[in-house]
Amino acid sequence: MFGICNLSIVPLRFDASDASEMVSQVIFGEHFEIIEKTKKWSKIKLAFDGYEGYIDNKQYQEISDSLYKQLENEEKVYSGELIDFITDSDNNLTTIPIGARLPFYDKNSFHIHETEFKYEGKTSGKKLNKNAIVETAYLFLNSPYLWGGKTPFGIDCSGFTQTVYKLCGYNLLRDAKEQATQGEVLSFIEECEPGDLAFFDNEEGVITHVGIIMNDYNIIHAHGKVRIDKLDHSGIYNIDTQQHSHRLRVIKKMI
Structure with a gap:
């Protein structure tokens, strides 16, 4: 099983509990492998750095094996604004921080599954000089x-x-x-x-x-x-x- 973060900033916890230590964060657009899943919590492994922890099941969206592989092979594009927002086709707003992943980004739009988002801010992710x-x-x-x-x-x-x-x-x-x-x-x-x-x-x-x-x-x-x-x-x-x-x-x- 695989998933993607569809919220701005989600805590990644050491144990399967809201009271557990936050060991890292999952930023919008980050994808991951679901190692195990219970009624409320999933243990995940982030694709970007292999980091593991627990995330609330209500705070991510499951994706297919094929979409996970596409995300792995696609050129990475990130939000370059300290804070900005994206809108979906129903004009729902979601705030995103700098470093949020914009999957399949092209001409101010990107998509996750069938949901298309608009983003008009700066982007980053290309290899820059030192x-x-x-x-x-x-x-x-x-x-x-x-x-x-x-x-x-x-x-x-x-x-x-x-x-x-x-x-x-x-x-x-x-x-x-x-x-x-x-x-x-x-x-x-x-x-x-x-x-x-x-x-x-x-x-x-x-x-x-x-x-x-x-x-x-x-x-x-x-x-x-x-x-x-x-x-x-x-x-x-x-x-x-x-x-x-x-x-x-x-x-x-x-x-």
């Missing part, structure tokens, strides 16, 4: 931190890096420790370029944080909010507290 990574990251500046979040209304550190890269045409995995398995290791901080990722670990050596490197050893990352701080050999130096907040583990070139 300079676009930092430019796109600026769109999220001051977005509040939210564990499991992937939108400007609440985002976590790896949701931020994943979404920015997605809008520029590149796929990252969901969690910081997973993203740290991708790309090419840089030996020295002096080798880094704007758009590279810096990863940070905790006392146990587990990677728990990630940010996007900017010019002049600045870094943009989600910590309380999406903010800009300084990066040095030790880690992130918080310009407000005048202290180091994260310990540098590795820098990686993704593109």
Whole structure:
């Protein structure tokens, strides 16, 4: 069985309960495999990054095996507006955040099954050059931190890096420790370029944080909010507290 998200932002939970931790979010247009289904909940695996969790059965639409395969092979087009809306043939409005998938997009319209939608905003998803990574990251500046979040209304550190890269045409995995398995290791901080990722670990050596490197050893990352701080050999130096907040583990070139 397969499904697609037909609502703007849906919580993906650790367990099959409304009270369970939100581990990520499913954004409009994202498709997924349904691993198991009960009366109220479905365990799903997102096609984009393989992430698994539970979603309320009322918050998605089932799709056929053939449609799932078409979505896999189709060129990915995403909403490029921070927030916008789509309309169906009955003029029903649905708000969508930046990064929402627009399946089978063509000339300001797209469709899911037999339902056609109109969307007149900017689109993204084509592979852009590395300079676009930092430019796109600026769109999220001051977005509040939210564990499991992937939108400007609440985002976590790896949701931020994943979404920015997605809008520029590149796929990252969901969690910081997973993203740290991708790309090419840089030996020295002096080798880094704007758009590279810096990863940070905790006392146990587990990677728990990630940010996007900017010019002049600045870094943009989600910590309380999406903010800009300084990066040095030790880690992130918080310009407000005048202290180091994260310990540098590795820098990686993704593109």
